[in-house]
Amino acid sequence: MGVFNSARVQHALLKGWHAWLAGSYLVAYVTADENIYAMHQFAGYAVLVAIVARLAGGLLAPAGSPLRLPRPDLEVTRAWLSSRKGRPPLFAWFAVVLLAVVGPAALSGAVADGAAWMEHPHEAISEASLWVIFGHIAFVTWMYAGKKGVARVASWLAGMRQSSLPKENAR
Numbered sequence: 001m002g003v004f005n006s007a008r009v010q011h012a013l014l015k016g017w018h019a020w021l022a023g024s025y026l027v028a029y030v031t032a033d034e035n036i037y038a039m040h041q042f043a044g045y046a047v048l049v050a051i052v053a054r055l056a057g058g059l060l061a062p063a064g065s066p067l068r069l070p071r072p073d074l075e076v077t078r079a080w081l082s083s084r085k086g087r088p089p090l091f092a093w094f095a096v097v098l099l100a101v102v103g104p105a106a107l108s109g110a111v112a113d114g115a116a117w118m119e120h121p122h123e124a125i126s127e128a129s130l131w132v133i134f135g136h137i138a139f140v141t142w143m144y145a146g147k148k149g150v151a152r153v154a155s156w157l158a159g160m161r162q163s164s165l166p167k168e169n170a171r
């Protein structure tokens, strides 16, 4: 187990897991409404296995490991909101929301595989989960690219609009 004690290896595992989860979610979502049910089934179960593996790994990981399940804490969040120092606890909240939405989306799919009455709830949870994921992507982009990154894109877009004006007028 020695190699798994290294934080670098655990970070790499977490990244690999994220690619597995995000990739299989994407395939499950785009194949949902198509006539390729076997692929939807395969990708959907891959999401389910990823979530179960994350929960199992998170419960077994020792304290301080990046593989520990995110544990949002109200007190820590309140303290961060007033000081704005350190890693934002909002990451942990978002991770829990994601696991709590994507997990039931895949689980309800597995139930719908045998029980047709579950198809509608499964569709509803899955459609809702997509919005949470859009929120997730927007959130990490904002947190990592930062306000500077967003401002740069905005000024680039504004610059494009300005530089295209004279050309349009000249036409």
Ligand code: HEM
Pocket (backbone or CB within 6 Å): 018, 021, 022, 023, 025, 026, 054, 069, 070, 091, 092, 095, 098, 099, 102, 133, 136, 137, 140
């Ligand atoms: C282009 C798309 C995506 C990007 C750029 C992205 C980026 C990230 C990043 C940077 C983190 C780590 C946040 C941190 O520092 O704590 C993260 C965590 C996470 N992402 Fe994504 N993500 C994407 C798509 C997805 C999708 C499609 C899913 C779900 C199906 C997903 C589920 C999660 C979960 C559950 C975590 C928390 C991991 C944990 O600590 O347990 N992500 N994502």
Ligand code: HEM
Pocket (backbone or CB within 6 Å): 025, 028, 029, 032, 033, 040, 041, 042, 043, 044, 045, 046, 047, 048, 102, 105, 106, 107, 108, 109, 110, 111, 112, 113, 119, 122, 123, 126, 127
């Ligand atoms: C997070 C993973 C999953 C996502 C995002 C997802 C998404 C969806 C969506 C959006 C629909 C509605 C399709 C429509 O418009 O009719 C659907 C239908 C369905 N899914 Fe999933 N699904 C997932 C996992 C699974 C799993 C694990 C299974 C198990 C085999 C499954 C089985 C089904 C079934 C039986 C239907 C109904 C098909 C029909 O209407 O004929 N899904 N899924």
